[in-house]
Amino acid sequence: MTLLYPLQSLAAHPPRLSPGYRSTIKRAPQKPLIPIRQTLSELTGPVYGHETVRENDNDLTIQHKGEPLGERIIVHGHVLDEDGRGVPNALVELWQANACGRYVHVVDQHPAPLDPNFTGAGRAQTDASGYYRFVTVKPGAYPWGNHHNAWRPAHIHFSVFGHTFISRLVTQMYFPGDPLFPFDPIFNSVTDEKARARMISSFDLENTQPEWALCYRFNIVLRGRNATPMENKS
Amino acid sequence: MSEQRPDGITPSQTVGPYFKYGLTPNGEYAWNDAFTNNLITPDVSGERIRVEGIVYDGDGVPVPDCMLEIWQADAQGRFSDPQDARALPNSSFKGFGRVGTDAKGGYCFDTIKPGPVPDPDGTPQAPHILLAVYARGMLLHLYTRIYFDDEAANAADPVLALVPADRRATLIARKAASNPTYVLDIHLQGDNETVFFDV
Numbered sequence: 001m002t003l004l005y006p007l008q009s010l011a012a013h014p015p016r017l018s019p020g021y022r023s024t025i026k027r028a029p030q031k032p033l034i035p036i037r038q039t040l041s042e043l044t045g046p047v048y049g050h051e052t053v054r055e056n057d058n059d060l061t062i063q064h065k066g067e068p069l070g071e072r073i074i075v076h077g078h079v080l081d082e083d084g085r086g087v088p089n090a091l092v093e094l095w096q097a098n099a100c101g102r103y104v105h106v107v108d109q110h111p112a113p114l115d116p117n118f119t120g121a122g123r124a125q126t127d128a129s130g131y132y133r134f135v136t137v138k139p140g141a142y143p144w145g146n147h148h149n150a151w152r153p154a155h156i157h158f159s160v161f162g163h164t165f166i167s168r169l170v171t172q173m174y175f176p177g178d179p180l181f182p183f184d185p186i187f188n189s190v191t192d193e194k195a196r197a198r199m200i201s202s203f204d205l206e207n208t209q210p211e212w213a214l215c216y217r218f219n220i221v222l223r224g225r226n227a228t229p230m231e232n233k234s
Numbered sequence: 235m236s237e238q239r240p241d242g243i244t245p246s247q248t249v250g251p252y253f254k255y256g257l258t259p260n261g262e263y264a265w266n267d268a269f270t271n272n273l274i275t276p277d278v279s280g281e282r283i284r285v286e287g288i289v290y291d292g293d294g295v296p297v298p299d300c301m302l303e304i305w306q307a308d309a310q311g312r313f314s315d316p317q318d319a320r321a322l323p324n325s326s327f328k329g330f331g332r333v334g335t336d337a338k339g340g341y342c343f344d345t346i347k348p349g350p351v352p353d354p355d356g357t358p359q360a361p362h363i364l365l366a367v368y369a370r371g372m373l374l375h376l377y378t379r380i381y382f383d384d385e386a387a388n389a390a391d392p393v394l395a396l397v398p399a400d401r402r403a404t405l406i407a408r409k410a411a412s413n414p415t416y417v418l419d420i421h422l423q424g425d426n427e428t429v430f431f432d433v
Contacts, residue, residue, distance in 0.1 A: 007432060012242045014373040021248075023371025026292035027422050031401075033376075033432035036393050039353045041364050041379075042433050044315040046305065046330035052268050063264070084239040093268065095256025104263060105252035107299075121256035121265040157250060159257060163317070165305040165364055166433050170375065172247040189373050190245040198244050221240040 003038050005166060009082060009223045012195040020185035022146055038166065045164040048091050048125075058124040060094075060136040068118035070099025070137035074207065074215040075173070078130045079160060082224025086130025092220075093159040094122045094134055101140030101154075110142055135213065141180060153180035153187060162222040173218045174200045246374040251299050253368075258301060258334035271333035273304075273345040278327040280309025280346035284415040285363070285380060285407055288339045291371075292423030296339025300369040302420075304331045304343055304380070306362075311349030347382065353392050360387035360394065367420060367430075376430040380418055381406045397429050404428045 017028035061067055075094075079087040097103045097120060100112040104119055120139075124132045139154050155172040162168070174187065181187055190196045201216040208215040255263035260270075274282060285304075289297040307313050308323040316322070323329075327346070335341050350358040363380040381388055383406050388394055394402055404426060407416035420428050 003433075005433075009243050012244075013246045016372065016374055016376075018373055021371070021373065024373060025371075026295075027297070027369060027371035029376065029427055029430055030292075030423050031427050031429075033430045034396055035432040036396055037354055038433055039359060039393075040313065040318060040351050041305070041307070041359070041362065044305075044313040044317050046328060047315050048268070048328075054266075080240060082240060082243055091268070093257060095253060097252075103252040104255050108252055119255065119264050121259075121263075123268060157247075157253065157256070159249075165366070166377065168303070168366060168375065169244060170246060170249050170368060171244050172250075186247060186373070189247075195242055195245050198240070198242065199247065219240070219244075221242065221244045223243055 004043060004225055005038060005164070005223045006226055007035070012190070012192060012198075014189035014191070018185065018189040021189055042166045043164050045167065046161060047089075048161075052091060053123050053125045058122055058132070058134045060118065060120065060122045060134065063119055064117040066117045068098065068115050068137050070115075072135065072213040073138050074133065074135055074209065074213050075156065075201065075218055076131070076133035076207065076215065077217050077219040079126050079132060079162070079220045079222065080130055081162070081222050086126070087162055087222060088126055088128045088130055090126040090130065091161045092124045092126065092132045094124075094136070094156055096120045096136065096156040097139040097142055099137050099140050101142030112140070112142070138175070146185060151180055151183070153178040153184050158220065160220055160222065167222045169220065169222055171199060171220070175216065176200055176203055248370060248373050249301055249368040251370040253301060254334050258332060260334070269330060269332040271331050271341070271343045273327065273329065273331045273343065275326045275328075277325040278308065278346055279325065280349075282344070282414060283347050284342055284344050285418060286340065286342035286415060287407075287417055287419040289335050289341065289367070289369075289420045290339065290422065290424070294424065296335075297369055297422070298335055298337050298339055300335040300339070300341075300367065302333050302335070302341050303366045303368070304345070305329060305364040306345065307348040307351050309346055309349050311351045350387060357392055358387065360385050360391035362391075362393075367422070377433055378420070378428055378430050379405055382416055383408050401429050
């Protein structure tokens with residue numbers, strides 16, 4: 001069965017059962033997934049216009065009366081497909097902890113302060129070349145209950161819509177050189193080192209704004225299509 | 235701007251336990267919803283329905299921190315996407331919805347019953363809704379489908395035909411006594427594990 005979006009691309013994803021991350025044990029299916037053809041249902045996806053993303057939704061530092069505490073950063077990059085083509089008009093959603101490593105979510109009761117000037121949610125739509133940009137603050141690391149002395153490396157959650165419903169991607173962006181990488185079972189659930197590296201943003205001095213904010217680049221790569229038969233590879 | 239050809243896709247990571255304020259705030263946080271669980275637009279034609287159920291983990295415990303997304307055609311079987319080259323819906327119906335499960339693992343969507351959509355050979359598929367499941371403890375979301383138990387077309391559906399007969403019921407929402415509601419629970423594991431698709 002030839003699929004327009006090959007399943008081989010999915011090999012980069014973590015296995016659904018990854019026992020080091022304990023919560024997967026009761027939430028990963030135990031029966032094999034059933035392969036099906038990609039029909040019009042799978043090969044279409046939601047299209048959202050500018051009404052979904054308001055002006056300034058991509059700046060998490062101006063949503064409240066004052067500025068949030070922490071290190072102001074720019075996070076930008078391209079949403080691409082596997083063939084390197086930019087994905088225009090893609091909706092990119094982002095959420096994260098504050099600079100102290102605390103989420104505004106009511107379930108997060110870790111003893112670090114909330115910041116009244118920071119919710120930690122943003123939204124952007126890519127331009128014609130697939131480019132997006134956010135302004136936010138660098139999130140802190142935080143503890144979690146997975147195992148003794150477990151801490152998540154600082155990360156920003158991303159949700160991205162591509163060309164189709166089966167291009168959906170939810171992932172986490174990490175920061176270069178984090179000392180917590182070797183100890184984090186979620187980061188390491190991705191078994192291939194090169195694939196793990198694609199979740200780590202790179203420091204971008206060229207786009208760092210003097211006297212204002214450090215910049216990190218994070219390109220997001222979605223599933224690509226099979227090469228068309230017309231393409232001449234010789 | 236041109237980019238180098240990437241060496242692969244960006245791997246998936248879990249949506250985690252704290253997505254609600256960003257993805258499904260539902261009036262409880264200082265952020266607006268991009269999407270809700272009500273897909274009905276005033277101008278859309280078709281039968282108004284509700285689809286509801288509970289999401290369970292492998293211990294049969296309801297999952298209160300799950301996010302569900304649906305994608306469907308309109309009542310004429312057309313998608314609100316220019317990639318569907320047949321004909322665009324003549325309404326503002328988008329066909330996409332999102333909801334977070336409640337404290338008891340429950341979800342619901344208010345939508346319209348979709349029409350049949352052709353498969354790649356032109357064979358009509360029975361009316362169905364695509365469903366994607368995300369949660370803490372799920373490193374990669376899962377895809378399944380919601381069919382309807384009052385559709386005779388299910389018997390000839392090319393996707394249902396790939397599913398072992400004793401597991402098909404996990405994909406078919408039952409019409410409830412209170413019309414027009416359909417009920418489908420999602421079991422991430424266990425004897426009644428929902429059929430998930432490799433797409």
